[in-house]
Amino acid sequence: MRAVRIHELTGPAGLRVDEVEAPTPGAGEVAIDVKAAGINFPEVLLAYGKYQFKPPPPFIPGGEVAGVVAAVGEGVSSLRVGDRVAATMLHGAFAERVVVPELATVALPDAVPFETGAITLLTYATTYHALVDRAAIQPGERLLVLGASGGVGVAAIQLGKLLGARVIAAAGTPEKLAFCKEMGADEGVCYATEDLKERVKQLTAGHGADVVYDAVGGPYAEPALRAIAWEGRYLVVGFAAGEIPRIPLNLTLLKGCQIVGVFWGSFAMREPARNRSHCAAIFEHVAAGRLAPHLDATFPFEQAGDALRRLEGRAVRGKLALVP
Numbered sequence: 001m002r003a004v005r006i007h008e009l010t011g012p013a014g015l016r017v018d019e020v021e022a023p024t025p026g027a028g029e030v031a032i033d034v035k036a037a038g039i040n041f042p043e044v045l046l047a048y049g050k051y052q053f054k055p056p057p058p059f060i061p062g063g064e065v066a067g068v069v070a071a072v073g074e075g076v077s078s079l080r081v082g083d084r085v086a087a088t089m090l091h092g093a094f095a096e097r098v099v100v101p102e103l104a105t106v107a108l109p110d111a112v113p114f115e116t117g118a119i120t121l122l123t124y125a126t127t128y129h130a131l132v133d134r135a136a137i138q139p140g141e142r143l144l145v146l147g148a149s150g151g152v153g154v155a156a157i158q159l160g161k162l163l164g165a166r167v168i169a170a171a172g173t174p175e176k177l178a179f180c181k182e183m184g185a186d187e188g189v190c191y192a193t194e195d196l197k198e199r200v201k202q203l204t205a206g207h208g209a210d211v212v213y214d215a216v217g218g219p220y221a222e223p224a225l226r227a228i229a230w231e232g233r234y235l236v237v238g239f240a241a242g243e244i245p246r247i248p249l250n251l252t253l254l255k256g257c258q259i260v261g262v263f264w265g266s267f268a269m270r271e272p273a274r275n276r277s278h279c280a281a282i283f284e285h286v287a288a289g290r291l292a293p294h295l296d297a298t299f300p301f302e303q304a305g306d307a308l309r310r311l312e313g314r315a316v317r318g319k320l321a322l323v324p
Contacts, residue, residue, distance in 0.1 A: 003095035009049035025073035035114035062093025066117030119319035139164025144209035200227035221245035294318025
């Protein structure tokens with residue numbers, strides 16, 4: 001089978017399309033013929049050897065797929081050959097066939113195209129876990145989303161609205177903020193031209209943000225924390241800016257707030273049945289039109305490096321997909 005592999009940890013330039021042996025499922029596993037794979041920022045970090053886990057090259061990147069069940073291993077009871085599914089994994093998605101544990105899959109409704117199925121789970125499941133499990137967000141609360149025009153940002157906007165929050169999107173350009181409002185954001189803050197703390201205070205009549213969703217880190221973390229409301233929850237989702245911020249802990253005392261870690265990957269491994277239930281609920285909302293993952297563009301395997309360059313250059317609105 002064909003697969004995209006990282007051969008050198010030099011960024012997008014290190015990707016090549018190879019012929020590799022197709023995997024076969026073992027007990028409790030399923031093989032999926034991949035119709036589309038989602039592309040996420042961790043793939044950029046993996047290409048440079050800067051992600052939390054560092055598989056030795058050559059390896060196949062990619063953390064989410066959608067496709068058709070091609071084979072099932074011994075003991076698999078919830079899936080049959082021919083079923084439409086989506087699935088997540090640590091890496092290995094950029095291939096024509098993948099093998100994953102049964103509990104890492106979720107049924108893909110007929111109304112959801114494969115490309116949409118492939119770009120949904122990592123961002124929306126992360127965000128569902130963040131807003132529901134970790135923040136316990138309530139209707140009417142103010143949600144500030146940093147990096148709001150990206151994949152997890154769009155998921156946070158849409159899920160925040162679905163859960164009844166008032167959503168304030170923060171992004172780097174007026175064009176990105178206009179896109180965020182198309183995705184459902186109520187208000188916007190432009191990093192480049194506005195003071196994040198002061199603008200959030202203005203937009204909330206001095207109350208501040210009840211929940212901050214931060215997948216960016218870097219220089220925006222401290223002003224966002226300073227804009228948080230009393231007893232607010234600051235969700236640490238990721239560090240797309242590249243810099244892990246150092247937070248003055250006196251701010252948590254003064255705000256009576258919580259800094260809450262969101263490690264969805266670990267949650268999915270520790271509580272796979274619960275995560276699978278979350279994913280099924282997400283796809284129900286997608287099929288019904290209540291959530292609308294935004295596909296910016298699709299790329300063939302041969303252009304996987306170009307896709308990662310586009311993501312690295314912050315030129316993506318929503319998500320990208322790779323199609324065999």
